[in-house]
Amino acid sequence: MTLESSDLVVQHRATAVFKPVRSKRAFEEVADRVREMLESGELKVGDRLPPERELSKQLNVSRPALREALRTLENAGLLELRPGKLGGAFVSDAQSQAISDNMSDLLKMGGISLSHLTEARAWIEEVVVRVACERADDADFVALEENVRLAEQLFSEGRMMEKLDVNIEFHNVLAASTKNPVLVMMTQTLGNVMRSFAKRLGAETKRSVIRSRTRFIASLRSRDADAAVAEMHEHLRTIQKVYMEFAKAKGIHSIAVPAGPAEVAKSILSASRPRSLRLTDDKSLPKAAQAVTQKAAPRRRATAAPAEKA
8 A cells, every 4th residue: 555645644552662682693583573573463564663773772782783674574574664754664564565576586586487376376266266256245246346347448448558457456356355364465476476477478458358257257246156266267278378379479488278277277388287286184174165175186086096006
């Protein structure tokens, strides 16, 4: 959320008392102390830490050590360092962006593959859709429909890159309808990384996404989870074909598009077959998630059989 200077409210919590730190690596102790205060609730999103001079005295550390700790917490997405008279160190609510930035760096450096990323997105998306079918309310449906209207307007005006952002935001709005903050953060994280990837190749320019969204919302409103999942899988498969064409045009090796919706998670740019997922005990999962693992169980046993013969 972007705050105008006129709307900025500086908060100090009287209960947040910073105890002195004594350690050879003081900046790590400072960072750990702030994390503990966040976990206990002494510090909350939007709170402003005391000024640097005052905070260094409370913690009994040097100002350089304090600055290093604050930078560490900023890089972790826990703090936001704002410049100016109204600036300072504020507790941030942008953890998912920090995670996605780290994932983007790993993707560029080869720490994770695009096949892993797309596989995770497809599986998480199915759980999100099934949970949303159970929990979405009228306000969620309205938010999704408003997103589609905005995308259609941007499409009509030829503002394709802006439409790309709105299309990705659709998944965040959908995740919010699950009322599960972990699913929301995971969706935002993967969406942010995928946005970076899509913008490197370019935005799709067809109306098919808008038509697909309309059908999807209709299935969601009728609580038809299977139809909603099928529509989302088909959408992901269609988008995969589009970006494969973009990749080919840029001289990147392309692969055949898998026919089955369950195979959507395969990489757009890599021909290697993704490893099978390790699934947890179905009994520990909510109803919507069980539907996903139960569908995958036969395939898991089928893939295990050849290994036993070998």
